[in-house]
Amino acid sequence: MYSDVVMDHFKNPRNVGEIPDADGVGEVGNPACGDIMAFYIKVNNNVLEDVKFKTFGCGAAIAVSSMVSEMAKGKTLDEAMQISNKSVIDALNGLPKKKHHCSNLGADALHRAIEDYRSKQQGKIAERPLDGPEVCSCPVCDVNDPEEAPYCSSVCERTTGK
Amino acid sequence: MYSDVVMDHFKNPRNVGEIPDADGVGEVGNPACGDIMAFYIKVNNNVLEDVKFKTFGCGAAIAVSSMVSEMAKGKTLDEAMQISNKSVIDALNGLPKKKHHCSNLGADALHRAIEDYRSKQQGKIAERPLDGPEVCSCPVCDVNDPEEAPYCSSVCERTTGK
Amino acid sequence: MKTINMDHVAASSLLPEVVEAMMPFLSEKMGNPSSMHSLGEEVTEALEEARGQVAGLINASDQEMVFTSGGTESNNWALKGMVLANRSRGNHIITSSIEHFSIMHAIKALEKQGVEVTRLPVDKYGIVDPDDVRKAITPRTILISVMHANNEVGSIQPIAEIGKIAREHGVPFHTDAVATVGVIPVDVKALNVDLLSLAANPFYGPLGTGALYVRKGVRIEPLIDGGIQEQGLRAGTENVLGIVGMGKAAEIAAGELESRMAHLIPLRDRLINEIPASIEEVEPVGHRTQRLPGNASVLVRYVEGESMLLFLDMEGIKIASGSACISRSLKVSHVMLAMGIDAGNAQGSLLFTLGKDNTNEDVDEVVRILPPIVQKLRDMSPLYKR
């Protein structure tokens, strides 16, 4: 199911942990949906000097977190903000379609950590990172009510014609 | 599907043929339903001295005709009128349920031949033996319209609750 | 005694390569495709390979193939699933008068629920006129279903033309191609179909396995709801063994189609010519050229089909018949009636369906053995020489 790159990052995730005196922290997800990712960053001269994460989630979620942390480390903040869903999936040599939302989560958590750092720099009280949605909306077909869209990927296409 | 007795009578049917100067003739069935049986009898002193038949029909129809002819031969007319559906089936060591109507046809054709003989004796103009029904009614569930009762035996029980 | 099977429409032996492909799934490869771990993945891969093989046979893409338990389920699903998905758009279905029972009775079930049905006539060769399809379409028509070929009389329908008309009118079009897929070239794109039913056995795959082709973009509701197997379109743990066998059989059929046809057509034509030549009052049924390569169907007057079958069976020859006694419904084949054949004559139906294994010698045998059987039964028949 998973590519070798995914399995490698899952088995030996890079940069696991917390940074107690982090410059920025970002968290996304919600246990009811099965994924929570927390990113911790250290910034020096606008560059991500250190990136660490903690993740509760599936194999893809762990591999994505690890990959995002590797991709981010050493990048400038602006560069790191460019890390996208697609670039993470490509770096992992692909993910099953229904796991694509995991790659979103990883980039999102990193971006939130960067935003947290920037807000702090500007002296603002950091916005509390949002929790994930209370309802687990479908990342593929964007249906919010899981009762109405119980399957992943192509079923929605099929039965809604979308 | 068929018992050994049925197969024996099917392979080597007894008393096949017509009796040109028959004392009585009985015919039932209709080609559209797949079965026609014609019985010819010679009567001597109230006893069936000779019985012959011709049959257009399935294996069961042929075996039934043959068995009925054997059972009838040598019997008095009254005795021959007692030959029933059940006695034919028993003599054949059983028939598949959906073939039970064939055994009816055999006894009916014989009985008609006897009735034909009796009418003639009484100087009546023999009633033309009736043709079989124009619609092939189901012999098991008695539904007349084959569109409404397309299957044999247990389906009717199941879907009509009968 | 040698057995000559000329009843391939009932069942064909599996190809040795198909059996070989299935064997591992009888023993070590016993995963469930829906499970997460590696046992399941092995099987998932096998199913996906089979999907590709079946899709390849009819020029579909993999995601358009949904596995089912056979042609009958595929047909029921196509009809009932389309009606459920399109009720708001209309409730009129167009079909032909010579469909397989699995279409005919599924439509009757839908009629009981208020669906309106137009049943198109056929000509004396058993062929639908595409113009009749065009005329039958109304704004409330939600599905046209016409079979690709009828196994009982052999005739092949002008599906591509009907499909073109359906598409012009924006009406979804289904064809029951159980008799043709793996037997003659079938290309879902060339045929302009939206849905197509197939089964594995006609191309030497296992009994009780089939698929429905659902063109991308077509809206259909499941017949069997439940888990997420088959993209949620057909729930239930898959018949892995059957599907793997069907895949292999499809792959082989794709390669051998032309040579199989070249083998069958001359044998078929010999039966169609030589049986009437050796027995008086026998007529062929269906179209002479627009017909299935292995299908020879004749009517023998004054004799009933089952009795001929039983005698042939004793000589090792296995065939079928459309007679009432054989049909088990005590009714003559609706297909022959629709072609204008008299119910009495239809009782004498003999249906030869040839396969890979049949030879010229088999045909010789049939042509040698059949005439005395017919004579014996005619001598017993009250209809003969009256």
Added chain:
Amino acid sequence: MKTINMDHVAASSLLPEVVEAMMPFLSEKMGNPSSMHSLGEEVTEALEEARGQVAGLINASDQEMVFTSGGTESNNWALKGMVLANRSRGNHIITSSIEHFSIMHAIKALEKQGVEVTRLPVDKYGIVDPDDVRKAITPRTILISVMHANNEVGSIQPIAEIGKIAREHGVPFHTDAVATVGVIPVDVKALNVDLLSLAANPFYGPLGTGALYVRKGVRIEPLIDGGIQEQGLRAGTENVLGIVGMGKAAEIAAGELESRMAHLIPLRDRLINEIPASIEEVEPVGHRTQRLPGNASVLVRYVEGESMLLFLDMEGIKIASGSACISRSLKVSHVMLAMGIDAGNAQGSLLFTLGKDNTNEDVDEVVRILPPIVQKLRDMSPLYKR
């Protein structure tokens, strides 16, 4: 590396005797049960033998058993067929909140068509209160469907009592017994059921084969219309291979039921006791004694199920989970939610389903291998030791 399969709910290996019984139907015995001649008869006899074997396993008579393509089809048919046959009498169905997807989604499809549904709650052990069934019955109730046992949490329902209530009220009663037939004693008469779904794999028969028990006298419409197979109740050429295998497996299960249970229960209880003893914050799910003999279900806090499964898989241990990621619907198991389990905690579900082949050594391995995997993942988890 030795493979330890503790995911028998997904798939179990065929018994060698089952494979042996199936083999002839891969080669020489390739008739179609519906054909008239002797090739067909051979197969018909095999199907009828299988029917008797399956009927024997649940104390039914042969004519009450209808073969299907599996548990999912049986469940869909029971529900949809009863609704179609009884619409004039009412349109209310009673079910539980912990049914398998094949019941749950079939009922949702029926709801879209206007059927009204009462979903009964369960207690914290996942068990329905028969009194709730009684209270839910209305004059318009046409079917009660409550599963016999749930494979995900293991709990066995008081089916005989529910059946008694249904019968008192004259309401037809269906049970999904896919998880129990061939696993624990199932007697359709003792259970007071009118309809019962079963599948072959739980008792080591082939995947994609099952049956619906339809008590004599019960009116049901077909789901799959067509020919006259299965008394006209379920059309389509039969999956002969699968059915023959299911028959043999049923025969063997009937004889081995007691010994299999005696083998499984101690292994199950070891898992349920020893996993929580070796890992902190792990709790068992479902009832302790009123449960399937081979089913151990636990929740591991702070860790998600799929990640544990992947690590176990690398060590050769195959199990399942009710976590959202595993379910492929991105939703936590509705069964656990119905039992009042928090959605977050349910993510840590581990489901061990044991079979004939499992041993005490297998349990030792699991108890040895699991704790460090959990620890590794907890160390990575933002929820652990906050």
